[in-house]
Amino acid sequence: MRREDAVTLGPPGTRDYIRVEGLRVSYDRENTAIEDLDMVVGKGEFVAVLGPSGCGKSTLLHVMAGLLRPDAGRIDIGGRPAGGAANGESPRIGYVFQDHRLLPWRTVGQNLSTVLRAAEVNPEEIEERIDRYLGMLHVERFRDTWPMRLSGGQRQRVSIARALAVHPAVVLMDEPFSTLDEVTARLMRQQLAELWQESGQTIVFVTHSIREALFLADRIYILTRGPARVFDVVTVPLDRPRGYEDPRLTELEGQIVARVMEVWGYGAVDVPPDREG
Amino acid sequence: MAVRAARVGPIGPERLRRAQAFVVAALLALAVWQLATFISDGWVPSLAEIATAFAEDVTTPSVYAEIWITFKRILIAFAGATSVGIALGVAMGLSRRITAFFRPIVVLGLAIPDPVYIIVAILVLGTDESSGLIAMILALIPFVVNIVVSGVRSRDRGLDEMSSVYRLGRRRYLIDVVARQVAPALIAAIRTCFAFSWKLVVLVEALTQPRGIGAQIYLSFRLLSPEHMIALALIFILVLRAVEALVFAPVERRVLAWMR
Numbered sequence: 009m010r011r012e013d014a015v016t017l018g019p020p021g022t023r024d025y026i027r028v029e030g031l032r033v034s035y036d037r038e039n040t041a042i043e044d045l046d047m048v049v050g051k052g053e054f055v056a057v058l059g060p061s062g063c064g065k066s067t068l069l070h071v072m073a074g075l076l077r078p079d080a081g082r083i084d085i086g087g088r089p090a091g092g093a094a095n096g097e098s099p100r101i102g103y104v105f106q107d108h109r110l111l112p113w114r115t116v117g118q119n120l121s122t123v124l125r126a127a128e129v130n131p132e133e134i135e136e137r138i139d140r141y142l143g144m145l146h147v148e149r150f151r152d153t154w155p156m157r158l159s160g161g162q163r164q165r166v167s168i169a170r171a172l173a174v175h176p177a178v179v180l181m182d183e184p185f186s187t188l189d190e191v192t193a194r195l196m197r198q199q200l201a202e203l204w205q206e207s208g209q210t211i212v213f214v215t216h217s218i219r220e221a222l223f224l225a226d227r228i229y230i231l232t233r234g235p236a237r238v239f240d241v242v243t244v245p246l247d248r249p250r251g252y253e254d255p256r257l258t259e260l261e262g263q264i265v266a267r268v269m270e271v272w273g274y275g276a277v278d279v280p281p282d283r284e285g
Numbered sequence: 286m287a288v289r290a291a292r293v294g295p296i297g298p299e300r301l302r303r304a305q306a307f308v309v310a311a312l313l314a315l316a317v318w319q320l321a322t323f324i325s326d327g328w329v330p331s332l333a334e335i336a337t338a339f340a341e342d343v344t345t346p347s348v349y350a351e352i353w354i355t356f357k358r359i360l361i362a363f364a365g366a367t368s369v370g371i372a373l374g375v376a377m378g379l380s381r382r383i384t385a386f387f388r389p390i391v392v393l394g395l396a397i398p399d400p401v402y403i404i405v406a407i408l409v410l411g412t413d414e415s416s417g418l419i420a421m422i423l424a425l426i427p428f429v430v431n432i433v434v435s436g437v438r439s440r441d442r443g444l445d446e447m448s449s450v451y452r453l454g455r456r457r458y459l460i461d462v463v464a465r466q467v468a469p470a471l472i473a474a475i476r477t478c479f480a481f482s483w484k485l486v487v488l489v490e491a492l493t494q495p496r497g498i499g500a501q502i503y504l505s506f507r508l509l510s511p512e513h514m515i516a517l518a519l520i521f522i523l524v525l526r527a528v529e530a531l532v533f534a535p536v537e538r539r540v541l542a543w544m545r
Contacts, residue, residue: 073450101450109447113465113543122461123451154543174451 025051025210026072026090026178031081033067041067043235045081049178052208056215056225058264060272064236065214066106069180072212073101085177100127102171102179106186108163110155116142116166117151120173127174141169144203161192168200172209181213185220194252197223205248218261218268223252230264233273240267330512338516348501348517352524355490355497358414359482362421367478369422370429371471375463377430378437387430394427403489417489425481429474436470437463468540476533483525487518 026049033042041064049055059065070076072083072090083090085099110119117138124134142148145165147158155163164184171179185193201224204211215221221228228242242264246256315332322331330338342348377384377391402420410416440463448458464471490499498521505513 070446075446075449100452103447103450105443105447107443109443111444111461111465113468114461122453122457126451126453126457156543170451 024048025053025086026212027084028068028072029081029083031068031071031083032079033064033071033076034079040235042071042078043237045231045236045238047229047238049210049212051086052210054204054211054213054224054226056213056221056228057231058215058218058221058228059231059236060233061216063231063234065216065231066182068236069103069182069212069214072178072180073103074098099177100174102174102176104164104167104171104179104181104184106183108155108160108167110163110166110170112155115152115154116147116158119155119166120170123170123174129174137173141173142166144172144206145169145199159192160188161196164188164196165199168203172203172207176209178210178212181211183215184213186215186217197252200224201249218264219252219257222246222257222260222264223250228264230268232271239271328511330515334512335515335519338510338512339519342513342516343520348520351496351498351501352521355486355499355521356524358418358421358486358490358497359479361418362425362486363475363479363482365418365422366425366429366482367475370426370474370478371433373426374430374433374474375437375459375467378434378440378467379463384434391427391430394423395431397424399424399485400488403485403492407493412493414494417486417493421482421485421489424485425478428481429478432470432474432477433467436467436474440466465540472533472537472540476529479525479529479533483521 026047028045028047031042031045031047032040034040045068047055047057057065057068067076071078072085074090088097088099090098090101110116111122114122120138120141121134124137129137138151139148142151145168147162147165147169150158150162150166155166158166168179168181168184171181185196188196197220203209204224213221213224222244225244228244229238230240230242231237232239244260246254246260250257318329319332321329373387377387402424403417406416406420406423410419444462444466445458448462453461486497487499487502490497491503494500498517502514502517505511505517
């Protein structure tokens, strides 16, 4: 892929609200998940992290959220070191996991109030934020409902509302729509794109779907198959709002597929002679 | 029409079948008992004798005083064992180091037969009330710990990560995340503990105490009155079942409401 192609390759941006430098994470002596990874994300930017399944994308988010300690390197968010969730000094994170991770014994409203109380938001504001963010995600009518009574899409909406309600420095999203049916997932992507434009929230979105990354993100960090390194950084040259079936998006998808085939490990696959052409 | 019948139908007959099974089992047990009466040459009291003794005991006010004494002992042993057992079980479930320290003690505690606790306590502390209570608490703690540790270990680690990301803090994490996940196991532990307390307290009272239902059952044994032994046990079982139905069941319904 050349820079003149519709997808332009950008140098790591000049806006560096989130700065990841020389990150290395290993599970043990033999298994390195992330190797020498650099990344920058601007304030209010929507960045997708794209890579094949199991390449270390989720590990990157875990380190950003303080759930894992890196072996080397550092992550700063808004000028403060990230990676210590227990440390009140580190920036507040909103996290949308692959599964909803709501407390099943708390109603939808209580799930939000639990994290808001932990964030020391005052009681009047807690009520106001619950109403506002559930409303924003169109799930306000489920405020007094147990999460088990909701559909997968509704639960994930509540999970996004919870992440936004704590007014985080950044929202980390780990393949949040991968367990949903395609129709619901498309609707959710559409709503997330609108929500991001409304809120101006900084979002780091992990996915293995090239089309999803192109539809949602300003820039895409393409990672190598594990250990994860930055293979390429792509600036998406599409205006918003975007269409999921937009032909230009399909064209960009084709270009990226062609580019990552080899590095994601599919280029060397031999086709048996009897199946050729 | 056929579909509607299939949807609505099973609820009624299923309950009826369960009720029938219960009635058949109860009648069978009574028949076996009565048969045992005939072939035991009078040593197994007949159903009529037990019914007479039951009516006699249930209308004797002093029996309720004995029940109250036993019930207080059960409550003390139950409270002591559950509070220590739950605290230790949660700590062991969350920390491998604490588990490494206490695991051998808990395993040993589970292996020791209950009467050994009681006999050793009597030998060391004498026959006053505290020795029996301490023996019961020590005998019950390993059971509670075992159930609670399993519950804590099988918790959803994804919710641990959520708690950490949203900085719920230690207290909120324990109350809102761990305790609620462990609630079914905790309720099982509390019920088990309550049931075991009753069995042990009768043994303790029979061996060491002049008062309480266990002491009265032992007195009936010495007076060669098995029908009163059985009648007293039945009365106390009814009391415990009432406590189960009026206290534990509503608490369980409330705590596990989100599951329904």
